[in-house]
Amino acid sequence: MGTVVDVANKEANGSAHTNKKVTVIFVLGGPGSGKGTQCTNIVEKFGYTHLSAGDLLRAEIKSGSENGTMIQNMIKEGKIVPSEVTIKLLQRAIEENGNDKFLIDGFPRNEENRAAFESVTGIEPEFVLFFDCSEEEMERRLLSRNQGREDDNIETIRKRFNVYMESSLPVIEYYNSKGKVRKIDATKPIEEVFETVKAIFTPSSDKVAA
Numbered sequence: 001m002g003t004v005v006d007v008a009n010k011e012a013n014g015s016a017h018t019n020k021k022v023t024v025i026f027v028l029g030g031p032g033s034g035k036g037t038q039c040t041n042i043v044e045k046f047g048y049t050h051l052s053a054g055d056l057l058r059a060e061i062k063s064g065s066e067n068g069t070m071i072q073n074m075i076k077e078g079k080i081v082p083s084e085v086t087i088k089l090l091q092r093a094i095e096e097n098g099n100d101k102f103l104i105d106g107f108p109r110n111e112e113n114r115a116a117f118e119s120v121t122g123i124e125p126e127f128v129l130f131f132d133c134s135e136e137e138m139e140r141r142l143l144s145r146n147q148g149r150e151d152d153n154i155e156t157i158r159k160r161f162n163v164y165m166e167s168s169l170p171v172i173e174y175y176n177s178k179g180k181v182r183k184i185d186a187t188k189p190i191e192e193v194f195e196t197v198k199a200i201f202t203p204s205s206d207k208v209a210a
């Protein structure tokens, strides 16, 4: 499985391309639903490379990029950064990595993200992991995350929840209508959520009969 894509080769003449066959899984769910936490577990157990759109954007701010101030302002307001910026970061990360299977965490977050990624990269996700969690629980987790993030305050959290409901849920609905969503009850403790995740990643032929 996987999608064969023309990944632009960074050679000087810019014309060479490599056909890199990649498998991509989108990891979606509201802010604080546990996407990053479970991605770390999946990386360890199944050998994927974890690409968090939010982490890539935060690294771009730190690097002093010309887009840094714009990205910082949008994150502070809980808004979604134009897909052009985020896709460039994701594409670069995929190209630079020797691995051929990726968890893309927190992307696509709106219809623009989704459509642009598909047309620019030609990549279709294998499936979409959807961490379904109550807003009450997500709020509790974000307020005690303690990673020093500028957007983990109650005012920005409320804005992020609104953006999630209005812009991100429709993307999950879109993939659901294509039969690609694997929905997980993410309100449970970390270990229990990972049990469900593992069952999704383990081919049925490898599963031991109960």
Ligand SMILES: Nc1ncnc2c1ncn2[C@@H]1O[C@H](COP(=O)(O)OP(=O)(O)O)[C@@H](O)[C@H]1O
Residues within 6 Å of the ligand: 029, 030, 031, 032, 033, 034, 035, 036, 037, 038, 141, 142, 144, 145, 146, 186, 187, 188, 189, 190, 191, 193
């Ligand atoms: N199943 C869970 N139960 C309780 N706390 C969790 C769970 N999953 C993650 N957390 C905690 O909640 C916070 C948000 O998790 P994180 O993985 O960063 O979520 P996301 O990337 O979806 O925003 C972190 O502090 C994390 O340790």
Ligand SMILES: Nc1ccn([C@@H]2O[C@H](COP(=O)(O)OP(=O)(O)O)[C@@H](O)[C@H]2O)c(=O)n1
Residues within 6 Å of the ligand: 030, 031, 032, 035, 036, 052, 053, 054, 055, 057, 074, 075, 076, 078, 079, 080, 081, 082, 086, 105, 106, 107, 108, 109, 113, 151, 160
């Ligand atoms: N595809 C994306 C992902 C994140 N972001 C921005 O980055 C912020 C943090 O995203 P994140 O995925 O790290 O947040 P969590 O869901 O992990 O809490 C979002 O609220 C957006 O402002 C974006 O603009 N576009």
Ligand SMILES: [Mg+2]
Residues within 6 Å of the ligand: 035, 036, 052, 054, 106
């Ligand atoms: Mg995260």
